[in-house]
Amino acid sequence: MKEQQAVNRQTYDEVMLPIYSPAEFIPVRGEGSRVWDQQGKEYIDFAGGIAVLALGHCHPALVDAVREQSEKLWHVSNIFTNEPALRLAQKLIEATFAERVFFANSGAEANEAAFKLARHYAITKYNPYKTKIIAFKQAFHGRTFFTVSVGGQAKYADGFGPKPADIIHVPFNDLDAVKAVIDENTCAVVLEPVQGEGGVTAATQAFIQGVRQLCDDNKALLVFDEVQSGMGRTGKLFSYMDYGVAPDILTTAKALGGGFPISAMLTTHEIAQEMGLGTHGTTYGGNPLACAVGNAAFDIINTPKVLDGVIKRHELFVSHLNKLNEKYDIFAEIRGKGLLIGAELKNQLNHRSKEILQACAIEGLMMLNAGPNVLRFTPSLIISEEEINSGMKKLETVIENVLKNK
Ligand SMILES: *Cc1c(COP(=O)(O)O)cnc(C)c1O
Numbered sequence: 001m002k003e004q005q006a007v008n009r010q011t012y013d014e015v016m017l018p019i020y021s022p023a024e025f026i027p028v029r030g031e032g033s034r035v036w037d038q039q040g041k042e043y044i045d046f047a048g049g050i051a052v053l054a055l056g057h058c059h060p061a062l063v064d065a066v067r068e069q070s071e072k073l074w075h076v077s078n079i080f081t082n083e084p085a086l087r088l089a090q091k092l093i094e095a096t097f098a099e100r101v102f103f104a105n106s107g108a109e110a111n112e113a114a115f116k117l118a119r120h121y122a123i124t125k126y127n128p129y130k131t132k133i134i135a136f137k138q139a140f141h142g143r144t145f146f147t148v149s150v151g152g153q154a155k156y157a158d159g160f161g162p163k164p165a166d167i168i169h170v171p172f173n174d175l176d177a178v179k180a181v182i183d184e185n186t187c188a189v190v191l192e193p194v195q196g197e198g199g200v201t202a203a204t205q206a207f208i209q210g211v212r213q214l215c216d217d218n219k220a221l222l223v224f225d226e227v228q229s230g231m232g233r234t235g236k237l238f239s240y241m242d243y244g245v246a247p248d249i250l251t252t253a254k255a256l257g258g259g260f261p262i263s264a265m266l267t268t269h270e271i272a273q274e275m276g277l278g279t280h281g282t283t284y285g286g287n288p289l290a291c292a293v294g295n296a297a298f299d300i301i302n303t304p305k306v307l308d309g310v311i312k313r314h315e316l317f318v319s320h321l322n323k324l325n326e327k328y329d330i331f332a333e334i335r336g337k338g339l340l341i342g343a344e345l346k347n348q349l350n351h352r353s354k355e356i357l358q359a360c361a362i363e364g365l366m367m368l369n370a371g372p373n374v375l376r377f378t379p380s381l382i383i384s385e386e387e388i389n390s391g392m393k394k395l396e397t398v399i400e401n402v403l404k405n406k
Helices: 009-015 060-070 083-095 107-125 145-150 175-181 205-217 288-301 304-328 353-363 385-404
Strands: 027-031 034-037 042-045 100-104 132-136 167-170 186-191 221-225 249-252 263-267 331-337 340-345 374-377
Touching (some): 042 385, 083 100, 083 263, 083 288, 107 221, 288 304, 304 331, 353 374
Parallel strands (some): 132 167, 132 186, 221 249
Antiparallel strands (some): 100 263
């Protein structure tokens, strides 16, 4: 075998599209909520990818699922179906409002399918003018051109020429704003029950209920993007269950494969049947390897032990954050649900999340932000108490140091 040349952070700048600016260290191995870099330095992982690693790094059940399926069948194309995909679809249907499933490979692809379905359903069932999509400021739905256009952040959507039309953005949690723009030409209202990238903001109960009613009154579909909030992240299998309000279409991804790329769009039979043979498709979506991992992850996540554990861990994180805040007065708000927690910075730390993240890496803590002013915590759903305590100790050290640096 050809000898492999050493690579390092500088290699990144030489060979990769310059759209990210990754941390200086390169992780090479992970186990649970611990990660080691090229130099063998250990990190506690409070990020879990970006809310992806619901069961931490290299969970034995997922490793087994990959190994077993990889020795049987990797791929067949959607000209055939396969057992892992059918089983995972059955599980998702059994556990949710849904009756039909479409598998894809990423959150954006699941959303792309959802938005195409919502448009196609309205056009075929009602009329060609029913195409308006109502979405929300600060929302994030992925980076394909349709999903980035439905997303509510100009920094991601601008600079690529003419956008898909008939998409309106209104402020999140503002029911009157929705009321003002929804009409008979609206095909869908799209929202994240807990906005993730936009700063970790949960929808209020009244808002979710009100939007559901407005959708029903206007024959518009309600689409929940649970790519980040789904699969146990908020302490329920999907966060809509916390609100007791079911959508017409739901997308999920990140935690669905526990780190293996897979996403799903769920809907009802009535809506699904408007999507006829050949109207949509994907090469890799629903491949046996990804679905086998998805099945293994699902069986562990959808248990009282893991879901109730999320609530306990939420409380531990929040109590640590409250203590930090009492001591240093640095958070304007601590918010979110389950293990999707945001701490909004204020005073001396205002808009310094990037700097904090970099200092965390040096201290041996993998952290995430949600915009310049919010620290985001999205660890493994089964992170240990000891790991939470030890990571929080590191965070405190970082905060002390950053405060000293003015
Ligand atoms: C991450 C995310 C997406 C995009 O998922 P990709 O897998 O990056 O395409 C879409 N919606 C939400 C809410 C997300 O958090």
